Amino acid sequence: MLLMILKDVAVLSAIGVSLATVMVIAGRWLSNYGECKIDINGKREVTITGGTSLLSSLSDKQIFLPSACGGRGSCGACKCKVISGGGPLLPTEKPLLSKEEIAEGNIRLACQVKVKSDVKIEIPSSIFNIRRFHATIAEIIDLTYDIKEITFKFAEGEKIDFLAGQYVQLESEPYNKVKERVTRAYSISSKPEINDALQLIIRYVPEGICTTWVHKHLKVGDKVSLTGPYGDFYLRDTQADIIFVAGGSGKAPIKSILEHLQVTGTSRRMTYFFGARTPKDLYLTEEMKALEQVFSEFKYEPVLSAAKPEDKWTGKTGYVMPYFAETIRDPKNTEAYLCGSPGMINAVQKALIENGIPTDKIYYDSFG
Numbered sequence: 001m002l003l004m005i006l007k008d009v010a011v012l013s014a015i016g017v018s019l020a021t022v023m024v025i026a027g028r029w030l031s032n033y034g035e036c037k038i039d040i041n042g043k044r045e046v047t048i049t050g051g052t053s054l055l056s057s058l059s060d061k062q063i064f065l066p067s068a069c070g071g072r073g074s075c076g077a078c079k080c081k082v083i084s085g086g087g088p089l090l091p092t093e094k095p096l097l098s099k100e101e102i103a104e105g106n107i108r109l110a111c112q113v114k115v116k117s118d119v120k121i122e123i124p125s126s127i128f129n130i131r132r133f134h135a136t137i138a139e140i141i142d143l144t145y146d147i148k149e150i151t152f153k154f155a156e157g158e159k160i161d162f163l164a165g166q167y168v169q170l171e172s173e174p175y176n177k178v179k180e181r182v183t184r185a186y187s188i189s190s191k192p193e194i195n196d197a198l199q200l201i202i203r204y205v206p207e208g209i210c211t212t213w214v215h216k217h218l219k220v221g222d223k224v225s226l227t228g229p230y231g232d233f234y235l236r237d238t239q240a241d242i243i244f245v246a247g248g249s250g251k252a253p254i255k256s257i258l259e260h261l262q263v264t265g266t267s268r269r270m271t272y273f274f275g276a277r278t279p280k281d282l283y284l285t286e287e288m289k290a291l292e293q294v295f296s297e298f299k300y301e302p303v304l305s306a307a308k309p310e311d312k313w314t315g316k317t318g319y320v321m322p323y324f325a326e327t328i329r330d331p332k333n334t335e336a337y338l339c340g341s342p343g344m345i346n347a348v349q350k351a352l353i354e355n356g357i358p359t360d361k362i363y364y365d366s367f368g
């Protein structure tokens with residue numbers, strides 16, 4: 001009897017193993033798309049092994065599309081034109097495309113499109129200036145309890161050419177139970193005049209993959225990889241008045257812009273509102289205040305939303321929006337540069353429009 005049961009178990013196990021083997025082989029066969037060609041702008045062609053996303057296929061060929069969310073389909077930064085070979089639009093793409101983009105029919109998210117055959121795409125030529133950099137961590141400074149400033153020194157001979165306000169994408173290393181490498185966007189906080197190194201200001205996000213690596217694992221001397229520069233958040237070359245608004249680590253790109261203006265000089269009228277909760281969320285305050293003596297018309301205004309009486313805070317309180325009316329002199333001739341959480345950006349944008357600032361003069365990088 002026991003022998004018969006054992007025999008049945010052995011037969012069933014053998015069938016199970018055979019089925020699993022057939023499924024693995026079939027899976028490999030079905031997802032074996034062989035060599036595929038990607039035609040870029042009708043001017044360049046790269047050959048890749050099919051089966052992975054358009055985003056990573058291009059990145060393997062050192063062509064780096066912006067991908068702030070690291071390919072999770074949540075930022076929309078990797079949009080590009082797929083002229084042919086992209087297959088049907090996927091449900092994961094639709095929420096990030098506008099009605100017009102969907103109607104156009106060929107705007108796609110490169111992180112969601114899988115390359116299964118030859119593909120024709122169109123991307124801006126500026127993408128070809130984005131490169132991979134190898135760097136060593138030169139310094140890590142605590143700016144607050146949850147914000148660090150990291151200095152990256154590039155390998156011998158590597159230099160970055162960027163506009164103040166742009167960002168890079170940092171690649172994290174595996175640690176503890178996190179086995180994957182992720183890439184995340186971080187605005188450059190140092191000025192473009194320094195090109196053999198750069199600084200980032202990174203706020204810790206509890207449970208965040210990349211920020212936990214940066215805050216709990218990254219050490220001086222570690223080697224890291226990043227790509228860039230990306231983005232269209234940079235100072236427009238006009239004489240318009242400026243309102244800067246930042247919260248948390250959103251200070252990073254504005255610091256870069258202000259340090260750059262220190263080098264070039266400017267007589268533009270500038271007001272910088274920095275929104276934070278309590279005094280312990282403020283940082284680089286003296287450095288920003290000192291700029292009031294450097295520029296002819298510059299004011300730095302930290303605004304605290306949750307200061308307690310024991311903080312003895314004598315500066316502005318509440319949210320930054322109510323202070324716009326007294327600051328804006330000539331709304332049609334004012335540009336606004338905003339950086340921080342999506343919630344803050346939306347609220348500030350609405351208030352600026354109510355104060356008469358034209359929508360096309362409001363520039364922002366949303367850190368969401």
Ligand SMILES: Cc1cc2nc3c(=O)[nH]c(=O)nc-3n(C[C@H](O)[C@H](O)[C@H](O)COP(=O)(O)OP(=O)(O)OC[C@H]3O[C@@H](n4cnc5c(N)ncnc54)[C@H](O)[C@@H]3O)c2cc1C
Pocket residue numbers: 068075167182184185186187188200201202203204205206207208209210211212231249250252253365366367368
């Ligand atoms: C253009 C751009 C520039 C950026 N520049 C900076 C910068 O200079 N400094 C900086 O610190 N960050 C910056 N960010 C945000 C950064 O790219 C990451 O999103 C952030 O550091 C979290 O990454 P993570 O891997 O640690 O968290 P994830 O593992 O991606 O996320 C973990 C969880 O936290 C949530 N989450 C993600 N980001 C945030 C956030 N910022 N606040 C609260 N919750 C969040 C996610 O929804 C998720 O639930 C920028 C983002 C963009 C798009």
Ligand code: FES
Pocket residue numbers: 066067068069070071072073074075076077078079109110111112
């Ligand atoms: S990389 Fe973020 S949506 Fe594609």
